[in-house]
Structure formats: structure tokens, C-alpha cells
Amino acid sequence: MHGHDPTPGDPAAAFAPHDHAACAEEALRRAETICDAAGARFTPVRRRVLEVLLEQHRAMGAYEVLERLAAEGFGHQPPVAYRALDFLTEHGLAHRIRRLNAFAACAHPGEAHAPVFLICESCHAVAEAPGTKVRAALDGAAGALGFSVAGATLEAYGRCPACREERP
Amino acid sequence: MHGHDPTPGDPAAAFAPHDHAACAEEALRRAETICDAAGARFTPVRRRVLEVLLEQHRAMGAYEVLERLAAEGFGHQPPVAYRALDFLTEHGLAHRIRRLNAFAACAHPGEAHAPVFLICESCHAVAEAPGTKVRAALDGAAGALGFSVAGATLEAYGRCPACREERP
DNA sequence: CGCGTAATGTGATACTATTACATTCCACGT
DNA sequence: ACGTGGAATGTAATAGTATCACATTACGCG
Numbered sequence: 001m002h003g004h005d006p007t008p009g010d011p012a013a014a015f016a017p018h019d020h021a022a023c024a025e026e027a028l029r030r031a032e033t034i035c036d037a038a039g040a041r042f043t044p045v046r047r048r049v050l051e052v053l054l055e056q057h058r059a060m061g062a063y064e065v066l067e068r069l070a071a072e073g074f075g076h077q078p079p080v081a082y083r084a085l086d087f088l089t090e091h092g093l094a095h096r097i098r099r100l101n102a103f104a105a106c107a108h109p110g111e112a113h114a115p116v117f118l119i120c121e122s123c124h125a126v127a128e129a130p131g132t133k134v135r136a137a138l139d140g141a142a143g144a145l146g147f148s149v150a151g152a153t154l155e156a157y158g159r160c161p162a163c164r165e166e167r168p
Numbered sequence: 169m170h171g172h173d174p175t176p177g178d179p180a181a182a183f184a185p186h187d188h189a190a191c192a193e194e195a196l197r198r199a200e201t202i203c204d205a206a207g208a209r210f211t212p213v214r215r216r217v218l219e220v221l222l223e224q225h226r227a228m229g230a231y232e233v234l235e236r237l238a239a240e241g242f243g244h245q246p247p248v249a250y251r252a253l254d255f256l257t258e259h260g261l262a263h264r265i266r267r268l269n270a271f272a273a274c275a276h277p278g279e280a281h282a283p284v285f286l287i288c289e290s291c292h293a294v295a296e297a298p299g300t301k302v303r304a305a306l307d308g309a310a311g312a313l314g315f316s317v318a319g320a321t322l323e324a325y326g327r328c329p330a331c332r333e334e335r336p
Numbered sequence: 337c338g339c340g341t342a343a344t345g346t347g348a349t350a351c352t353a354t355t356a357c358a359t360t361c362c363a364c365g366t
Numbered sequence: 367a368c369g370t371g372g373a374a375t376g377t378a379a380t381a382g383t384a385t386c387a388c389a390t391t392a393c394g395c396g
Contacts, residue, residue, distance in 0.1 A: 015313050041362090043374070062352070075376045078353065083375080098266040099321050101352060101383090116306060118315045129309040137305045138284060138324055141297040145183050146329030147286045153267050155321040156306055161314030209393085211343070230383070243345045246384065251344080269352095269383060 014057035014107065014127040015118075015160050024054040030109045031093050040091060045074055049084040050105060053094055059102035059119075059126050097126060099155045114152075120160035122167075127160070182225035182275065182295040183286075183328050192222040198277045199261050208259060213242055217252040218273060221262055227270035227287075227294050265294060267323050282320075288328035290335075295328070 031050055035042040052068050053060060066081035074080055085103050088094035093109050096102075097117055104117075107128045116131035131154055142149045199218055203210040220236050221228060234249035242248055253271050256262035261277050264270075265285055272285075275296045284299035299322055310317045 015315065041374080045375075077377055079355090080376070082353065116309055118310055118313065118317075120315075121318065127313060127315070129313055129315070131309060133305040134302055134309060137301040138299075138322070141284055141299060141302060142286055142324055142326070145286065145295060145297055146332070147183065147288075147295070147297070147324070148326045148332060149286075149324045150289065150326040152324040153321060154306070154323075155266075156310055156315070156317045157320070158310070158316045158318040164314070164316060209343080211392095213344075245346055245348095247386090248345070250384065 014125055015162070020057075024051070027054055027093075027105060027107075027109060031091075034091060034093065034110055038091060040087070045069065045080065046084045046087050048072065048074070049081070050088055050093055053088075053103060053105035057104075057107075057126060058124050059097040059100045059104040061100075061102045065103070095128075097155060098153050099157060100126075114154075116154040116156060118160070119155060119157040120163055121157055122159055122163035125160055182293055183330070188225075192219070195222055195261075195273060195275075195277055199259075202259060202261065202278055206259060208255070213237065213248065214252045214255050216240065216242070217249070218256055218261055221256075221271060221273035225272075225275075225294060226292050227265040227268045227272040229268075229270045233271070263296075265323060266321050267325060268294075282322075284322040284324060286328070287323060287325040288331055289325055290327055290331035293328055 028047070028050065031047075032042055048069065049065055052065055062078065062081045062085055065085065066076070066078060069080055069084075070076040085094060085096075088105075089096055089103070092106060094103050094105050095115065095117065097104055097119065099119060104126045106115075108115075113128070114131040114135040115128040116134050118127045118129055120126075134154055135152065138152055138154070139149055196215070196218065199215075200210055216237065217233055220233055230246065230249045230253055233253065234244070234246060237248055237252075238244040253262060253264075256273075257264055257271070260274055262271050262273050263283065263285065265272055265287065267287060272294045274283075276283075281296070282299040282303040283296040284302050286295045286297055288294075302322055303320065306320055306322070307317055
């Protein structure tokens, strides 16, 4: 294994210790509100997928999510997971982490944000950092070439504070 | 098809018309120098893969590259392509574009650079923009959370100048 | 020339994602 | 209440991406 053992909700607690149960509940409540406002249905599969993602501050592969769903009586085929994950992603409730071919619950659903993702190579935690400045710099660099940015993938990999302390 | 037909080396010429043959030759010459300096062997497969990537300013999937290799008498199995692509990537001669699960020749091999990739959704050209400022902003955002950045994936998708002009 | 390591080739397999189509569910108007 | 239409779910099949394990060949070097 890695440096330390991730208890549920741990993986470096996305870099800051916090009441994880509360953090997850809060996210679920917001999800309801957001879907409501968008006239979208927060169905059992969708909710369950978000709950599963919220259990830990790390990214999960679609098939990992699917296993959980299957074990709980939902469908067993990939589209079941992918559809729910797509829904969550489209509504800003989860993010796709391209570097990992995986998905993570959004840490700040509802709040407009241009997140950059910080992926710890050691404990595999994934955190969202405010990316406004990064995005501005990106728009600048692109604009200089006459390129108009519609969206971006901004992901950093490295070591989170907890893992740096452990083996500096 | 798309807005315009990509002639070899075209895809928006990575956003600026230029003598593509010269651009590719230059890159190959630099590759030799770089491998030499690193004590790495620029073998026939590796060279050929780089040549293929250099033909166009866009990203190619590993299997697309593999087809070319196979047709020319190299091996027919995926590792043949992946190994060469990994080699080129490790030596800074090519880049992996995660959003496309594909690879593109490096536009500025040798020059230390923190590239951000600009991916045109319309003509599929891929250009490298100078990412020093983006990277600085990223380091700042990460540092504020105590995260040390080892590397980053910085990719923007949108529309390149040529495609914007065509259908504004 | 012979040794050891790196590079290549091959087959099998794992992992990620999508297409196509059947069925069920639910909001809505009547 | 009832039927209807679109959304959501379920399933099967398949496409696309990537890696592992192992045999063989090529090459630098003593």
C-alpha cells in the first residue's frame, strides 16, 4: 500500500481535515437543489452514484462505481454507470479527471468555479483548487494565437501536504 | 467532413501558415541531437513514429500510428506503437493529449517549455501555446493548499483562428 | 568474440467507453 | 382515473485504449 491507509472519506481529506459526513451531506443537499432548479430528476441511481463518489476524496473509475451499483441491485452494464456519471458531470455535481480516466464528486457544487484538480501521486486524493487565475492565464495565451477557449482540462499531479510531511 | 479539408501538414498549420516540410525536418534534426545528448537510441521505429506524427499538426491515436507501422513492416501489436510513443514522450519529442487519448509531435523539442495545448474542435488541429504564466498560476493555486506540483495536464478545447473565420 | 542489456516482436488480456435496442417509469393533459 | 409521450433504465454486443508476460533479436562494450 501507500504511505497511509485511507479510511473512508480520508484520502488526505482533500488536503484539509474536516467533518466528512457533514461535507457529503451538504453536497447531497446542494445536488437536490441544483437538479430541482434545472428541472432535472435526481433519480436513485444518480443519487447513489453521487453518494458513492462522495465517500472519498478521490476519483473512481466508471467500472468501480458500476460494481457498487450492481451489488446494490442496479443494472450491471457499463451504460448504467456512464449515464449517471455523465448526468452528474453535466450538472456540475461531479468532474471527470482525464488523467485518471475517472470521476470525482464536485467539492463546490453550485458555486461557479473553474477548478484545477490536484492529484496526489502518493495517496491518490483529488482536490479542487480555485482556478480563476489559471484560467485567465490560459485565455491570455490562447487569445494571443487567436484561439477562443470553450473549455479546459487543468490537472496537476504531485504530492499533497499530508504525504509530503510523511516522507518529505 | 469538417470546415476545410486538411492537406498533409495542414490542420490549421497549428494556427499559422508555415513551410511544413522544413518544420518537420527541423524537428527530426533536433530529435537526433536530443537523443544523442541523452545517450538514447533514435531507432528506426522511434524515428518513423516521430515522422508520422510530424506529418500533421494534430494528435494521432496509438492504433492509428500502429497501422502505419504495420503497413511498413514493423510489428503489428500495440506495444510496438506504445513503446515508441512512450519513448518520444519521455524525451520531450512528443506529447500526450489526454483529452483525445492521443499523441502529437512536440512543436519545440529541446526548448524547455511548459506547453498548454489548444485543441480545435472543428479541424482537430493541436497547437502548443507558451504556458509559463499558466503554469505559474497553477503553482500558486496549488502552493496555497500545500500541494507541490510535479507535472500538469493543461489542455484547452475551442476554435482555432482559421475555423473561427470560416464560420464565425 | 562473447557477454549483458536494451530494444523489438508477438499473443493474450485488462481496462475504458459507446452503440443499439427493449422495457419501465413518470409527468402531464384529458 | 387513464392514456400518452418522452425520459430514464436495463441489457447485449462491440469498439477503442492500454498493459502484461515472455521469446527473440540487435547492439555496445570489455
